[in-house]
Amino acid sequence: MDFRLSEEHEALRDSVRDFAREAVAPVIAEHYERHTFPYEIVRQMGKMGLFGLPFPEEHGGMGGDYFALCLALEELARVDSSVAITLEAAVSLGAMPIHRFGTDEQRARWLPKLLSGEALAGFGLTEPGTGSDAGGTQTRAVLDGDEWVINGSKAFITNSGTDITALVTVTAVTGTNPDGSKELSTIIVPSGTPGFTVAPGYSKVGWNASDTHELTFDDCRVPVGNLLGERGRGFAQFLRILDEGRIAIAALAVGLAQGCVDESLKYAKERQAFGRPIGNYQAIQFKIADMELKAHTARLAYYDAAARMLAGEPFKRQAAIAKLHASTVAVDNAREATQIHGGYGFMNEYPVARFWRDSKILEIGEGTSEVQRMIIARDLGL
Ligand SMILES: Cc1cc2nc3c(=O)[nH]c(=O)nc-3n(C[C@H](O)[C@H](O)[C@H](O)COP(=O)(O)OP(=O)(O)OC[C@H]3O[C@@H](n4cnc5c(N)ncnc54)[C@H](O)[C@@H]3O)c2cc1C
Numbered sequence: 001m002d003f004r005l006s007e008e009h010e011a012l013r014d015s016v017r018d019f020a021r022e023a024v025a026p027v028i029a030e031h032y033e034r035h036t037f038p039y040e041i042v043r044q045m046g047k048m049g050l051f052g053l054p055f056p057e058e059h060g061g062m063g064g065d066y067f068a069l070c071l072a073l074e075e076l077a078r079v080d081s082s083v084a085i086t087l088e089a090a091v092s093l094g095a096m097p098i099h100r101f102g103t104d105e106q107r108a109r110w111l112p113k114l115l116s117g118e119a120l121a122g123f124g125l126t127e128p129g130t131g132s133d134a135g136g137t138q139t140r141a142v143l144d145g146d147e148w149v150i151n152g153s154k155a156f157i158t159n160s161g162t163d164i165t166a167l168v169t170v171t172a173v174t175g176t177n178p179d180g181s182k183e184l185s186t187i188i189v190p191s192g193t194p195g196f197t198v199a200p201g202y203s204k205v206g207w208n209a210s211d212t213h214e215l216t217f218d219d220c221r222v223p224v225g226n227l228l229g230e231r232g233r234g235f236a237q238f239l240r241i242l243d244e245g246r247i248a249i250a251a252l253a254v255g256l257a258q259g260c261v262d263e264s265l266k267y268a269k270e271r272q273a274f275g276r277p278i279g280n281y282q283a284i285q286f287k288i289a290d291m292e293l294k295a296h297t298a299r300l301a302y303y304d305a306a307a308r309m310l311a312g313e314p315f316k317r318q319a320a321i322a323k324l325h326a327s328t329v330a331v332d333n334a335r336e337a338t339q340i341h342g343g344y345g346f347m348n349e350y351p352v353a354r355f356w357r358d359s360k361i362l363e364i365g366e367g368t369s370e371v372q373r374m375i376i377a378r379d380l381g382l
Helices: 007-034 039-048 066-077 081-101 104-115 234-270 282-310 316-340 342-346 351-363 369-379
Strands: 120-124 140-144 147-158 165-176 182-190 196-198 212-223
Touching: 007 039, 007 066, 007 081, 007 351, 039 081, 066 081, 066 234, 066 282, 081 104, 081 120, 081 147, 081 165, 081 182, 081 234, 081 351, 104 120, 104 165, 120 147, 147 165, 147 182, 165 212, 165 234, 182 212, 182 234, 234 282, 234 316, 234 351, 282 316, 316 342, 316 351, 316 369, 342 351
Parallel strands: 120 165, 140 165
Antiparallel strands: 140 147, 147 212, 165 182, 196 212
């Protein structure tokens, strides 16, 4: 058992850490305040190869592994979660389904630009009427000659409406299974396809520099060849994508939790109350010690899930545990970091205010905490 990082992983972590501090930290608060998408940061992340991290070199990737992506996400989220979720969704939800389930032609067409960060892709599973219960999917796709005709809508889709969004992969009901359940498939819809409308961005509580939209499909026609993977395998495909994605979200949550420790430590040494730095008071020391404890244990949980996944072992339960624990810890640490900052913690100019606003979604997105508990209980045989 060895939790030390390899030289390659350590070098990657350090370079992303430097990038987050030097290139993201100085500009992200303004994007957040104005709700603007950080194109320049995305361009730089593309140049660093971050969008291609876990993909083979023959498709334009960096030849790294999924754990490398997690390390990058942790370091980015330590400074800002909007940037981190943009990368997470682009890789894990956008490019990965095409890499895993696409035909040679689909990979050749889309992966080079997605892995270089020149273009982004979204993954549309959630609908206005259903999220946790994918069986409630209402969006339909009907074959008409050599085209799929898609009707329906998707809610809260990340990276779906930027200037560089190339496509969205959507889940749709394409028929009925022999047992009477819905046959679900995934279909690639390129941006700009007639009948595909992207609504204006949501007004969100957090992740304000990330891109999220509702999408509608109104007799939207795409070629039959845009089916991603086998017809009727949509359910199995997105379960696999979400299992992996949970490890990535856990890493992102650990980054936020660690960022709260960083900011609190700094502030506790500077801020004076009753004639001493507040970090001299045991009440504050214990808060920070508990925050470090939580970030550390959540990190071990995602390292464990990632190690199992990379070893080809079952990792569903461990991914759910990592996501559940890390998101809880992120919310806890954001609350305590804000408390340590007193009134300044409620001011948007302080990073901890952003961390607080960004933490809650981690208990909701890519499977709510209740869904994680359902997965763990089911895996235990209940
Ligand atoms: C900013 C943002 C970005 C997102 N990005 C994407 C994206 O890129 N692609 C995408 O497809 N989706 C995306 N989502 C959607 C997200 O994954 C869903 O919001 C989430 O899965 C929950 O679904 P829901 O909102 O429909 O809640 P519901 O499923 O309606 O759940 C409501 C509540 O009921 C609970 N609940 C539901 N079923 C049960 C049960 N059986 N037992 C106990 N409790 C239960 C839930 O845990 C939750 O607390 C995003 C959401 C946000 C806010």
